[in-house]
Every structure is written in structure tokens, then in C-alpha cells.
Amino acid sequence: MVNKRMGAKIALILVTLAVIFTACKTMPAAKDNKLAAGMELAAWKGEWVSADIIKNNPSLKAAYKKTAADMRFYTPEGLEAAALDMYKTPAVKAKFDGTNTVLFTYLDKDGKEIQISVKYKYLGQKADGEYPDSMWETFEAVEDKLDNANFKYFISMPPHAHGDGPKHWHARFGRYGIDNLVTGAGRWPTYYSSSTPEAELVKMFESSIPNMPKWNPVSPFESYAKYGKWINSLSIFENTSKEVEAAYAKVIKEFAGKNPKGGDFTKAEIIAELQKGNKSVKDYSHMEFIVKDGKNELVFYKGNKEIFRSSYVRVGASPSKPYMTMKAERKDAGMFSLISFVVVHGKAPMLHFHLWYGNNEKEIEEFEGTPTCYRTALTDAEIAAAVEKSARTLLERLTKAKK
Known part of the structure; x- marks a missing residue:
């Protein structure tokens, strides 16, 4: 031993x-x-x-x-x-x-x-x-x-x-x-x-x-950057590949006629429910950590458009979310001024991390939901498996609540 x-x-x-x-x-x-x-x-x-x-x-x-x-x-x-x-x-x-x-x-x-x-x-x-x-x-x-x-x-x-x-x-x-x-x-x-x-x-x-x-590490973001670009977990539900479409169709068929509102569930309803209670889906779809050439930058995207970039320094841990807490060096960082990151964890291929962000500690403490990011390197088949699992869990909960 x-x-x-x-x-x-x-x-x-x-x-x-x-x-x-x-x-x-x-x-x-x-x-x-x-x-x-x-x-x-x-x-x-x-x-x-x-x-x-x-x-x-x-x-x-x-x-x-x-x-x-x-x-x-x-x-x-x-x-x-x-x-x-x-x-x-x-x-x-x-x-x-x-x-x-x-x-x-x-x-x-x-x-x-x-x-x-x-x-x-x-x-x-x-x-x-x-x-x-x-x-x-x-x-x-x-x-x-x-x-x-x-x-x-x-x-x-x-x-x-x-x-x-x-x-x-x-x-x-x-x-x-x-x-x-x-x-x-x-x-x-x-x-x-x-x-x-x-x-x-x-x-x-x-x-x-x-x-x-x-x-x-010289750059605190090093352990995140090595995995490449990341995608907001809520964004994977909007994937339109044939594999993901098939996953939605399969789950909808399983729960046919069980929608508390009557009839079948729709893909749009499922996505709306899965994204409910987490504002991050409106804030960004992807993020990227830049550590090359001595940098320690974080970049946020909506689709293919870059919406924010700043260098960050590690500060004392957030009292409410006591993980790796980073402060933006940009003075106009707004809601991305202070961010607390959980380490990358989970089982491959679904490695992921969680984060909370805001203008200040109070906003982090009051943040609604738990934003989660997965590697963008996921295949459509892997995304489909995750979507199917999440959708089934959701519909099981909704149909049990009906009873």
C-alpha cells in the first residue's frame, strides 16, 4: 500500500x-x-x-x-x-x-x-x-x-x-x-x-x-487553459446536431402524453425548463483562458463574438463561494469584476467546473443558479448523452410533481 x-x-x-x-x-x-x-x-x-x-x-x-x-x-x-x-x-x-x-x-x-x-x-x-x-x-x-x-x-x-x-x-x-x-x-x-x-x-x-x-503556476488560470475553450453547460441544450435532436426525440417519446399542461412535451419547453433559474445563459455562451506569453486572461463569448476580455489576479477567497477567486484588472469589468472558480473535476469526457461572478462579493453571494462549463472538445454524441440524461431527469421530476 x-x-x-x-x-x-x-x-x-x-x-x-x-x-x-x-x-x-x-x-x-x-x-x-x-x-x-x-x-x-x-x-x-x-x-x-x-x-x-x-x-x-x-x-x-x-x-x-x-x-x-x-x-x-x-x-x-x-x-x-x-x-x-x-x-x-x-x-x-x-x-x-x-x-x-x-x-x-x-x-x-x-x-x-x-x-x-x-x-x-x-x-x-x-x-x-x-x-x-x-x-x-x-x-x-x-x-x-x-x-x-x-x-x-x-x-x-x-x-x-x-x-x-x-x-x-x-x-x-x-x-x-x-x-x-x-x-x-x-x-x-x-x-x-x-x-x-x-x-x-x-x-x-x-x-x-x-x-x-x-x-x-505563474498564471492561476493554467489548469483551466490546458483544456482549451469551454462552453456554458446551458448552451449545449441548444445544440442542433442530429445526435442531440435524436436525444430530444427519444425522451419526448418516453414521456408522451405526460405533460402536466396536456399532450407531449416539446423541445422548446424542455430547453426552457433546463435553463430556468440560471442567468448565465444570457451572459455568455463560451469562455477561454489565455496563459501564453505570461498572460492570465479570461475571454467571454456569445456565439463566435468576443464580448469581454481582461487580465485577472488571484485575491482572497470569496466568503460565500470560497474557491479560487479572481479579480479583473479592467476597471469597467462590470458583472465579470469578481469571479470564484471551482477546480476542474468530474469524469472524462464530462470534465467541468463551476463559477459565480458579479460586480462585488454581494452579487456573488446572491447569484442565482450554479453556472457550469464543459470542454468545447465534446463530440456531438457526448453532448447528446448529456442532454438525454438531463432531459430525462427533468421530465421525471415534472411528471412526478403532477402526481
């Missing part, structure tokens, strides 16, 4: 950082280890604390400010947010007893510690989406309950150390499946022995901040 060597980029990070708050260079994978059923988490036995506990330590502010001064597209708060994203996790503590039952501690909205016990079943190893030679051990909660939703899926790399460094391990948690977790590029929540003094964690992390330009 250990991993393969991760690659030159990660190895460089390990050399330059005093403490590992990112992905690890690990030992050759031993995929054929025979693990005792129900005890696949035995190697984690003990009590651990997340590096996330130091995120609000004020002694780190000066280091962020000094380092960000040489990073064109990051404010000090933006650099801090990038670092915090790397090891953000719902569990601030974890206690393993040698079985597959884990006692997690998380913080409620008031900062109070809450404990939850979760029993897992082992799903096997899964390659990391960014570093395919690195393997995650993957788990799913035995019980699907609302109170353990944030811990339903759990992937981890076993405890290990580098030289004289502290023993630690990495994990990711989520509610939407293993594939979403293994594709979570740049996220490496890290856990240390609970006996590690907090002051020691702060000191180690502070010494690593000056090295952040070496492993944070």
Missing part, C-alpha cells in the same frame, strides 16, 4: 520545501500486498492532526506579503488562499484503531469540534489524475448517511516520512465519488501525528512560503 515515484516536478518541490505540505515523492508501489479484509487502514493506526489547523495563524502574513510581491497574478491574500486550498480538508483530526472505522473531528460553523465515526469498505487502488504513477488507496463509507456526507468517499496515501522529516500522510474527502477525488489536482491535505506541536507546524510551513513561486 505504498506509491510509485511521482515525477520530476514533485521531486523538485520536495527538494526545495522544508516540510511537505504538498504531494510526496514516495516509494515504489506494492500493488499486490495482501490486506486483511476490514483492516486495510491498519497502517494509519494512531491519532493525527491536519495541517489545516494553522491556516489562520497571523505569523504567516508577512511571509505571504513578501513572496507575493514577486508573483504578478497573486495578491498576498490570493497566495495565501492558494496555499490553503492545497491542504483544506473537512477533518481537522483523525483517529484510527487499526480497523476500517475512523473517528473524525470536524468544525461546525461556529468553530466547535464535532466528532463522527465512519466505517469504510476498501475499493482498491486508483491512479492520481495528475500524476498517474502515484496510487491512492480508496474507500467508501459503508453507511450512506447525511451526517457523514462529507466523508462518504475517502482516498489516502499511507503514512510515510522523508529523511528526518515528520511522519505524515495525505487524503482527500468528498461526497461525489472517487473519480472526483483522484482528479483533484493541487489538493494535498496533510496529516501529522497529534503529538506534533502546533508551533512546529507553523515554523515549518512559514519556511516553505518563499518557495511557493516554484510550485504555484
Whole structure:
């Protein structure tokens, strides 16, 4: 239950950082280890604390400010947010007893510690989406309950150390499946022995901040730009290819005569319902991230017409949508002044991301709907499959409501 060597980029990070708050260079994978059923988490036995506990330590502010001064597209708060994203996790503590039952501690909205016990079943190893030679051990909660939703899926790399460094391990948690977790590029929540003094964690992390330009992209939009142009998910419903037309016809036939208004549903009605409650369809149809030649630009389109372009800098995370938050450098950016982006995630070919935008934080907080973008590289057949699934789900809901 250990991993393969991760690659030159990660190895460089390990050399330059005093403490590992990112992905690890690990030992050759031993995929054929025979693990005792129900005890696949035995190697984690003990009590651990997340590096996330130091995120609000004020002694780190000066280091962020000094380092960000040489990073064109990051404010000090933006650099801090990038670092915090790397090891953000719902569990601030974890206690393993040698079985597959884990006692997690998380913080409620008031900062109070809450404990939850979760029993897992082992799903096997899964390659990391960014570093395919690195393997995650993957788990799913035995019980699907609302109170353990944030811990339903759990992937981890076993405890290990580098030289004289502290023993630690990495994990990711989520509610939407293993594939979403293994594709979570740049996220490496890290856990240390609970006996590690907090002051020691702060000191180690502070010494690593000056090295952040070496492993944070010069252009924060880099991870989006590599996929090419993106399309507003609501715009795919307007696709007129024969494959998509056939998808609409198929679903309309399935629900023939079940329209609450009487008769059959129409394509126009389905599209209107699918696009309801999300104003983004009126704002743009496509977007493109430009990072060549040292740029960090975002371009919005309606059809083939460019409607807005600006360079952006990363700022502190939006309080209401605490993801990668970017501020336009154009003074007349209007509704595209402030944008919060979720990382690219999902299973190929339907990789996607979400975003919220507005003139200011208040508009982001009050944004109606959850704008989503897919790669424009999708084939008509792939779009048709997505349209069929969405349309069927919609009509099932509408016809059930009728009953």
C-alpha cells in the first residue's frame, strides 16, 4: 500500500520545501500486498492532526506579503488562499484503531469540534489524475448517511516520512465519488501525528512560503487553459446536431402524453425548463483562458463574438463561494469584476467546473443558479448523452410533481 515515484516536478518541490505540505515523492508501489479484509487502514493506526489547523495563524502574513510581491497574478491574500486550498480538508483530526472505522473531528460553523465515526469498505487502488504513477488507496463509507456526507468517499496515501522529516500522510474527502477525488489536482491535505506541536507546524510551513513561486503556476488560470475553450453547460441544450435532436426525440417519446399542461412535451419547453433559474445563459455562451506569453486572461463569448476580455489576479477567497477567486484588472469589468472558480473535476469526457461572478462579493453571494462549463472538445454524441440524461431527469421530476 505504498506509491510509485511521482515525477520530476514533485521531486523538485520536495527538494526545495522544508516540510511537505504538498504531494510526496514516495516509494515504489506494492500493488499486490495482501490486506486483511476490514483492516486495510491498519497502517494509519494512531491519532493525527491536519495541517489545516494553522491556516489562520497571523505569523504567516508577512511571509505571504513578501513572496507575493514577486508573483504578478497573486495578491498576498490570493497566495495565501492558494496555499490553503492545497491542504483544506473537512477533518481537522483523525483517529484510527487499526480497523476500517475512523473517528473524525470536524468544525461546525461556529468553530466547535464535532466528532463522527465512519466505517469504510476498501475499493482498491486508483491512479492520481495528475500524476498517474502515484496510487491512492480508496474507500467508501459503508453507511450512506447525511451526517457523514462529507466523508462518504475517502482516498489516502499511507503514512510515510522523508529523511528526518515528520511522519505524515495525505487524503482527500468528498461526497461525489472517487473519480472526483483522484482528479483533484493541487489538493494535498496533510496529516501529522497529534503529538506534533502546533508551533512546529507553523515554523515549518512559514519556511516553505518563499518557495511557493516554484510550485504555484505563474498564471492561476493554467489548469483551466490546458483544456482549451469551454462552453456554458446551458448552451449545449441548444445544440442542433442530429445526435442531440435524436436525444430530444427519444425522451419526448418516453414521456408522451405526460405533460402536466396536456399532450407531449416539446423541445422548446424542455430547453426552457433546463435553463430556468440560471442567468448565465444570457451572459455568455463560451469562455477561454489565455496563459501564453505570461498572460492570465479570461475571454467571454456569445456565439463566435468576443464580448469581454481582461487580465485577472488571484485575491482572497470569496466568503460565500470560497474557491479560487479572481479579480479583473479592467476597471469597467462590470458583472465579470469578481469571479470564484471551482477546480476542474468530474469524469472524462464530462470534465467541468463551476463559477459565480458579479460586480462585488454581494452579487456573488446572491447569484442565482450554479453556472457550469464543459470542454468545447465534446463530440456531438457526448453532448447528446448529456442532454438525454438531463432531459430525462427533468421530465421525471415534472411528471412526478403532477402526481
